[in-house]
Amino acid sequence: AQSVTQPDIHITVSEGASLELRCNYSYGATPYLFWYVQSPGQGLQLLLKYFSGDTLVQGIKGFEAEFKRSQSSFNLRKPSVHWSDAAEYFCAVGAGDSWGKFQFGAGTQVVVTP
């Protein structure tokens, strides 16, 4: 079974500064990896996904993530944070050989200060 860990519960970043959110996964085969964002009281929106190929993937809202198999990581980055990026971010891992059951991390709350 797959699992995912987001080591940082809470991150505070200044507007305009760079942001990196960590995600470590455990899965024996090739995983499907995702980053979602959630604004307060809302559903989750897909930022980006990795299935195979180029290990640096681009997503919406200026986010990117890099898959590092050797480190079992899929960290999310943004070069310059905007106040609207304040939200909770979830990493998810799915089994690479079938649809269906994802494991979600516990989430990282991002606060953006002026």
Place this chain on the structure above:
Amino acid sequence: DGGITQSPKYLFRKEGQNVTLSCEQNLNHDAMYWYRQDPGQGLRLIYYSQIVNDFQKGDIAEGYSVSREKKESFPLTVTSAQKNPTAFYLCASSLTGTGNPEQFFGPGTRLTVL
């Protein structure tokens, strides 16, 4: 516009009552899911369904029930057997197969037990 709708947005229940949360999608997705979200715990899978008239228990199915009579609809009933039902409930859907397994989420229903 294609998407997932959940109703109601807020729901209040007295102890001992069953309540049903609605989830409808017009994305023509075969698979649908119900998650429960509690602060600091990420998303936990309650039930999921790949096809009409078939569904499987997720990680925390006790005290919940579902039905899948139509492809577009996947209602969740929170029964009186669920000891701590106050939470945010999210419905999702996806294609099946290995090509595009990302899940799309509805806006959620917040259930409060009085």
